[in-house]
Amino acid sequence: MIGSRPLSALFLGAVDSEVKVELGGREDLEAILRRWVDGGRRAWPDLALSDEVFLPWLARRQHLGAGLQSLRAPDLFLVCACLQGDPDAVQVLLGVYLTPLRPLLLRRLHNPDLVEDLTQSLATKLLVASADRSPKLASYGGRGPLKGWLRAVAINQALRATENSLRNPIAGDEESLLAAASVEHDPELRELKSSSRDALVEAFRTAMSKLPARDKNLLRQHYVDGVPVEKLARLHRVHRVTLSRWLAKARDGVLEHTRLRLRNRFGLGATECDSLIRLARSRLEMTFEMLA
Numbered sequence: 001m002i003g004s005r006p007l008s009a010l011f012l013g014a015v016d017s018e019v020k021v022e023l024g025g026r027e028d029l030e031a032i033l034r035r036w037v038d039g040g041r042r043a044w045p046d047l048a049l050s051d052e053v054f055l056p057w058l059a060r061r062q063h064l065g066a067g068l069q070s071l072r073a074p075d076l077f078l079v080c081a082c083l084q085g086d087p088d089a090v091q092v093l094l095g096v097y098l099t100p101l102r103p104l105l106l107r108r109l110h111n112p113d114l115v116e117d118l119t120q121s122l123a124t125k126l127l128v129a130s131a132d133r134s135p136k137l138a139s140y141g142g143r144g145p146l147k148g149w150l151r152a153v154a155i156n157q158a159l160r161a162t163e164n165s166l167r168n169p170i171a172g173d174e175e176s177l178l179a180a181a182s183v184e185h186d187p188e189l190r191e192l193k194s195s196s197r198d199a200l201v202e203a204f205r206t207a208m209s210k211l212p213a214r215d216k217n218l219l220r221q222h223y224v225d226g227v228p229v230e231k232l233a234r235l236h237r238v239h240r241v242t243l244s245r246w247l248a249k250a251r252d253g254v255l256e257h258t259r260l261r262l263r264n265r266f267g268l269g270a271t272e273c274d275s276l277i278r279l280a281r282s283r284l285e286m287t288f289e290m291l292a
Contacts, residue, residue: 007055014056040077047089049081057083061138077139077144082127087237089129095135097147098123101154102112108158113213119218121257126150128231186266199266200258206265207257215250 008029012020023029036058058071059078098119105115126137140149192255207249208216221227227235233243259277262268 006030007037007051010051010055012057014059036071036073036076039073039157043074043091044078044081046090047077047081047086047092047256049077049084049086049089053084054080072145073142075140076142079140079142079146083135083138085234087234090234091237094252095125096240098154101151104151105154108155116146116213117217117220118154118157120213120221122154123235124227125157126153127235128227130226143151199262199268203258203261203265204254206261207254210257211250211254215246215253218243218247219254 009194011029011033013022016025026032033055037054040047040049040054054077058076078089078092080095102119105118106112107117109118112179125135127135129135136153140146208219211219218232222229222232229243229247233240234249236243238246255277259273262277263270263273
């Protein structure tokens, strides 16, 4: 109990009327809920997840009934804490569950950079909602082990990467980033694209390929997928200021490499090249501010 309030009251207060009728008369409900809570806390004693959060969350998202006692409470406890944004829970998910999947992915993909990119992409999909979907982790139902569920999700993602020939983890994102920078009715940007688009895209792609995996992932997650700085900071377990610094370094790095490529490969003069990069930077920063 929490004070004088039974756990069953917290749980039943969040279920729909049909489930409430089905479960409300069960004499063992309080004992089952107590096992759930105690099991979660024994497994993850360092997670600060209250009964008031865990039990209503579980009640709202589960189709309960005959399988009530078979739910994997420790795994659900961790998932709930992760979806609440608990940094310790996120670190457990990344370190205990996702990191051990890297050898599996490497055996399938034979590309360490792609494995790094897929692992980061998987973490983002698991923990961060997008405009058209909830975090993937929210679909875990607790009927089987979380490790097995995550393994299946990771394998499916690896298969999609193989089928789509995503051997370059940034392939396609260069044009997405450039497209994100476009501003409707912007004559300067339209002129830039009509006269130098091929050179700029090639230079940008080459520059992206030279970045460390973390920088490429951050650029894609923030500027293409639109993940806000605050959520990326929680994902990487760093302060928002640190994450912003990483993003700025990655952005400046790719633009500088792009400038050098335009100058050395395509023979643009310093003045023309710097002008193009300033124009691209100004449009990118406008879009970055909107996404953040």
